[in-house]
Amino acid sequence: MSEMDGASRNFSFNHLAFVILVVGVVLTAFNVYDFIGGLKDESVNNTLKELNGDCDYEKPKVWIHAKNMETGYLKHVKSVFGRLGFSFGDNTSDWDVLWSHEYPFKELKSMLKGMMPHQKVNHFPGCGFITNKVSLSTSGSTHIPKTFKLPENKNELMEFAQLNPEILFVQKSNSHRGIKVEKLDTMNLDSSQNFVQQYISKPYLIDGYKFDIGVYTILTSIDPLRVYVYSGDVLFRFCPEKYYPFDSEIVNKYVVGDDYLPIWNVPSLKNYYNNLGLSMKDSFDAYLNSIGKAPEKVWNQVYEAIANIYLLKEPYLIESTSHYKNSLNFFEMVRIDFIIDEDLNVFIMEANMSPNLSSAHFPPNQLLYEQVIYNLMSLVGIGTRIQKFGLHHSPDDVEEMQVSFKNLAVEASRCSKKICSSCLAPQCLICKPCLTSNTIEILKNAYLEHENRLSTRRVFPPPMNTTTRRADIDLEKLSPENQLMYHWFQGKCKMDVTWCS
Incomplete structure (x- = not known):
């Protein structure tokens, strides 16, 4: 056997050994990667369990409470909830959000009195x-046409009509939508179910x-x-x-x-x-x-x-x-x-109370309705940027990451003065030493609303003028709670113009 033949065989053997070694390394690396991936999945799952109180992974649940759901009039409500990762439950499940088309505080009153802190309902009691x-028309607002409740304001109505013969009237009822301009002598002015309102004729x-x-x-x-x-x-x-x-x-x-x-x-x-x-x-x-x-x-x-x-x-x-x-x-x-x-x-x-959100009659309105619902959910913290499973409170470090006290602090020059050390002066109530835990929670919610408001605009507390940082409002007529909320937004406005409106 020549030296060349021996060298050739040695090369072939070494080449084969190298290939086997490489394959072995690749297989080992794959197994290690797969093992580490499994550990990572387990770690993620454990983290999710930890964030959710050591419970199994679950999507947040919405309970949609309405009649005749099969007609599809809440189709867009369901679609937006689905896109936000919600599952659909009912009154027997641990729901996070109750979306009720009807006023829920009659049929569901006893259950809603036992709600957990994280649960949300899409109506306020007394709405x-x-x-x-x-109730709306007789509220006394200057932006509502003059209204007469029947039968108690019948005489006042007749006197007003005599003094203003050019004014037309409509009769309205809570029980139906139909209205029609009529003469007073054709109306039933003795019915407690109706009221008469000035008609805006121009x-x-x-x-x-x-x-x-x-x-x-x-x-x-x-x-x-x-x-x-x-x-x-x-x-x-x-x-x-x-x-x-x-x-x-x-x-x-x-x-x-x-x-x-x-x-x-x-x-x-x-x-x-x-x-x-x-x-x-x-x-x-x-x-x-x-x-x-x-x-x-x-x-x-x-x-x-x-x-x-x-x-x-x-x-x-x-x-x-x-x-x-x-x-x-x-x-x-x-x-x-x-x-x-x-x-x-x-x-x-x-x-x-529950406005029409169905585009069945006018399909181009679909985008409007879905954007309204999406912006609403973002504003109130249902559609959140933080990935959560259920709306239970997050651990303290997660909440701090979203809003800490430094995000709430305002009016440094005022709060550093000696007068605010005792918290007796009303203007000092937004300073840290004077805030109660309940007020801090309220301010955190207000902060998150501002951060998550998307295309919503605050109308109360009213926007502040970007030059004077003041709104056209009579503060003395506001409750102490509303005054504090106003002053806090005013303090944020002074620090950052985006908070002025």
Whole structure:
């Protein structure tokens, strides 16, 4: 055998050995990687269990409580919950969120009195003081047409009508939606189920059509009060027939019904909405700007009217909620409907407790409804950035990561003064030594709402002027809790302009 043959065999043997070695190393590495991956999965699972109180992994649960669900009118509500990772349960499950289409505090009252701190309900006890037509219309707000409750205000109504013979009236009832302009002598003025309201006879028209504006309004807290609106869009609904020549017998000229004229079919607005891709609100604003009118006049009144209504009704909400463990269990979204007159004065027509969120009749409204629901859930902490399984409280370090006291501290120059060392001065109550644990929890919620508000806008406490850092508000008329909340937002505004509105 030559030296060359021996060398060749040795090379072949060494090459084979090297290949076997490499394969072995690769297989070993794969097994080690697989083992480590298993450990990592186990570690993740253990961490999740630790975060959730050593319980098994579960998605947060929503219980949707409504009648005739098979018709699909809550389809978009279910879709958004599903996209946020919720599973669907019922009253027998450990639900995290109760979304009730009906007022839940009659049928479910006893169960809701035993709620755990993490559970959330989409209505406030006593919300009927806002959504009840009689209660809302007789609240005394300057943004509501003059209203007479029957039969106790019958004589006052007749006297007012005699002094103002040009004014028209409509009779309304809590039990039905239909209204019609009528003469007083044809109305039943002795029924306790009805009330009579001044009719705004000179509405602002676009292309000859009367319309209303639905603003989605979110209540997150009472005592102190915090109210937001969804600012990403509003719902415009137009009467299907032109207003003039006016005929009270043709209600489609002045009453918005289910078969309303949508904005995408209104000549002066459809280019903005259809071709330029603007929202309903932005289309309306662009139109007003194009004819030399200021849309800000409308929206400032809208936000003022909403804040005013909730301030007027807050004492009733506080009393109703006092029968439950904690007001932090509740949130609420309603749609408040407005009309404007030819001088751009704004009037509240009604507030809808469970507004229509179905796009079955008008499919283009799907995006509006789903964005409203998504923004609502983000604002109240249901759709959270922190991955959680269930809405149980997170460990302290996770909560601290989201909001710690340094995020709450304001008014350094004031709080460092000697006068605030005793906490006797009212202006010192937002300083750290003077805050109670309950107030700190309230401020943490307010902070997280601001961080998670997306396209919602705070209307109370009202936005602060970015120059003076003050809002046009009479502080002396606010409760101590609302004054403290206002001063805290004012302190945050001084530190960061994004907190001013």
